Amino acid sequence: MTSPGPFVPRATFPRLESIVRSYFLGHHKAGLAKMRQLLGSVELIIECRDYRVPLSSRNPMFEKNLVGRERMIVYTKRDLGAESLDEKTRETIRQWHKPQKVLFTDSKSDNDIKKVISYAKDIANSADNIIGTRMMLVGMPNVGKSSLLNALRRVGMGKGKVAMTGGQPGVTRSVGTTVRVCSDPDIQLYDTPGVFIPYVPNTSTMLKLALVGCVKDTIIDPITLCDYMLYRINLVDPGLYASFHPPTNDITQLLTATALQTGRLGKGGVPDLSATAIWLIQRYRAGELGRFILDDVDLDALQRRIQEESKEGKSANQLRKAIKEDKTAAKASRASLDFSE
C-alpha cells in the first residue's frame, strides 16, 4: 500500500458567482448622509479599517463623500492580524497613506489607545476651538468603531462603556450625540453606523469581508464561508485545526469531524454542518484558528486597488442593475436564508 503524499492545499478558490456582492442597507445610506451634514462641525475624521483586511475594509465612499477634513486611519483589531509584531506589514501600510496619520490598535491595549488620543489632542490644540473639538468615527460595519470609542473614553476619561458593541454588524444604527473622550483639551466624538460598499468588486473580497464579520452571517451560506476559511487557513498552516481533523481540503470532512467532537448534532444524531460552520467561523474571528492578514500587502497594493476601482467604475444605473441581478441570482441559492437587516 502506498502512503499518502504530503498535503497540498488548494491554490485557488472557485469564483462563486451565486455569492451576493451587495450589503448596502437603508441605514448605511442614511448614516452617510448624516455624516456629510456633520462634516462642517468636525475637525478630524477617524476612519477605522480592519487590520486583517486592510484593503477590503476600505470604503471609497468615505473618501468621496467626506472630503475637506483632516483624516486619520486606524487599523483596528491588530491583535487578530498577526501572531507576532509584524512591523514590515505595518510599515508598508503606513507608506500607502503617507502623509496621513496611521495607527494600529487593539481596543484592549491602553498603549495603542493613548496614541490615538495623543494625535487627537494635537489636532484639538491646533484647532483651538472655544467650545471644544468634535471628531467623527467612521468605517465599515463591525470594524470596531464603538469598541474604539469606549476604549478612548476609558483611557481618556477613566469612564466606562457608553456605546453598544457586538459580534454582528449593525449594532450602531444611527449617528448619536457626541461622547467626550478627553477633557483637556475638550474632545468629543460622534460614533456612526458602519457603512458598507454599494457593490463589492469580486467574490473573494465579499468572502473576506464576511469572514471577518463585516456582513451579517445570514447573507452567505455558512458552509461556503467556512470552506473559504479552510482554504485560507490551509495556505497558512493546516495544523491550526489539528485538534479537529488532519489537513484536508474537504470542508465536509472537517465539519463532520468537528460536529461529532463538539456535539453539534441535529435530529437522529446527524452532524449539523451549518451550525458547526458558524461555530468554526466564530473561533476564527476570535483569533483561535490563526491570526493572519487576508489581503495581499505590498507597496503598490493600495494604488492597484484604486486603479481597479476606477477601471470598473460603473455608472449609477449599471450599478443598480448589477445589484438587482446579483440579488436575483443569489435568491435561488439561499432561499431559506434571511437578507433582512
Ligand SMILES: Nc1nc2c(ncn2[C@@H]2O[C@H](COP(=O)(O)OP(=O)(O)OP(=O)(O)O)[C@@H](O)[C@H]2O)c(=O)[nH]1
Ligand atoms: N480582538 C479584538 N476584537 C475587537 C477589537 N475591536 C472590536 N472588537 C470586536 O469586534 C466586534 C465589533 O465591534 P464593534 O465595536 O461593535 O464594531 P462597530 O464598528 O461599532 O460595529 P457596527 O455598529 O456594526 O458598525 C465586537 O465583537 C468587538 O468585541 C479589537 O481591537 N480586538
